[in-house]
Amino acid sequence: MSASTAPNLIAAVSEARQWDRLMELAKLGAITGTDGSPGVNRACLTPLDREARRLVISWAEGLGLAVSVDEIGNLFLRHEGTDPAAAPVLTGSHMDTQPNGGRFDGIWGVIAALEAVQAIREAGVQTVRPIEVVAWTNEEGGRFAPGCMGSMAYAHYKPATAWDAVADHEGVTFRQALDEHRKAEADLSHRPLGGKPFAYLEAHIEQGPRLEAEGKDIGVVTGIQGSRWFIVEVRGETAHAGTSPVSTRRDAVQDMVRAINALNALMTDPTDVLRFTVGQIEVMPNTSNTVADVARFTIDFRHPDKELLIANGDAIEPTIRSAVKSCDVTVTERFHALPVEFDPLVTDAVQAAADAQGLASLALPSGAFHDAQFMVPLCPTGMIFVPCRKGVSHNPAEYSTPGQLAAGARVLAAALVDLANR
Ligand code: HGY
Ligand code: MN
Ligand code: MN
Secondary structure: OOOHOOHHHHOOOHHHHHHHHHHHHHHOEEEOOOOOOOOEEOOOOOHHHHHHHHHHHHHHHHOOEEEOOOOOOOEEEEEOOOOOOOOOEEEEOOOOOOOOEEEOOOOOHHHHHHHHHHHHHHOOOOOOOOEEEEEEOOOOOOOOOOOOOOHHHOOOOOOOOOOOOOOOOOEEHHHHHHHHHHHHOOOOEEOOOOOOOOEEEEEEEEEOOOOOOOOOOOOEEEOOOOOEEEEEEOOOEEOOOOOHHHHHOOOOOHHHHHHHHHHHHHHOOOOOOOOOOOOOEEEEEEOEEOOOOEEEEEEEEEHHHHHHHHHHHHHHHHHHHHHHHOOOOEEEEEEEEEOOOOOOHHHHHHHHHHHHHHEEEEEEEEEOOHHHHHOOOOOEEEEEEOOOOOHOOOOOOOOOOOHHHHHHHHHHHHHHHHHHHO
């Protein structure tokens, strides 16, 4: 039986149950946006993160799913198949949010996966392969840069200890936060890092405007553009703002501005495909009447074309060095994710499920990076998008309707059963 034609499966996906769980989770780290929108600030490896995980674990245990965690804190909720030895189908996303985040980015993919598995069990639909719901550690990279640490470690793209020394704004290192987190979750069964899934399918809000603008219900995601993150430190010398001659200053802020202006020129793209963002700036000593001796800024550079991503990304450091006048500079790359294409085995399953349910779909690439990016070398991988209002995300105004999210969960359920019976 092709799952997409299993009406009882589709009917078993509950719009209300999924929405209620999302609203329950949105209370954990609730914030209010400047426009009054309800958002969420729930950083990874915090007590709030653990409270949200315990809530999801309670729902999963209520379903009879087996709960486990690995050494970097990735959380797995396993639905057994008729062949427990078969490679599982993995599905999920992340539970951490941006500091000024929304109620759906990441967390919907985890709750949609839980909803899909609950519908599969309630509809009595058999799957040969086990299905594992996963919540990846630190996808956002907001507290500890870069993002996707959990999926990178799972895929052995980087060792799980690669980011031990990375510190947050309070000076807490990733290793300290992870050790505290693992102690708090010591009651959960442990599993070795990594695995060999049969396929990986992630549901996520689009975080862009296309599905809404084109009146589509489902995005059949074709791939993810490349992303490169850098941290730049400009070091000069503090001086008195009233007495030190400008001609002899080693002003870190002025050199940072020169560097960013030169990078803007390098990254100019009249076709508006290239994405270049300086999102975080720190200045020391950060007083109005002292010339700054340290300026730190982040670079988030993205492009769908591998050659251009490499060429322009490699030009960042020389461009900065030729732009600064009197300060020393260090440029460190923190994240390097090449563009990926998703596998037709998964994208076709998503397309078939959307078609069978009479949903309007659109094939499109992802501008945002996702944990799926690091699963591509491991197994056939794909994603499902649902529309979000005006494409707004990383903002409390982020919104998808209960109906849009339920349609996504129904396509996910059907595609998961399709894949788990391959
Ligand atoms: O930054 C990103 O693309 C993702 O939303 N964390
Ligand atoms: Mn996300
Ligand atoms: Mn995000």
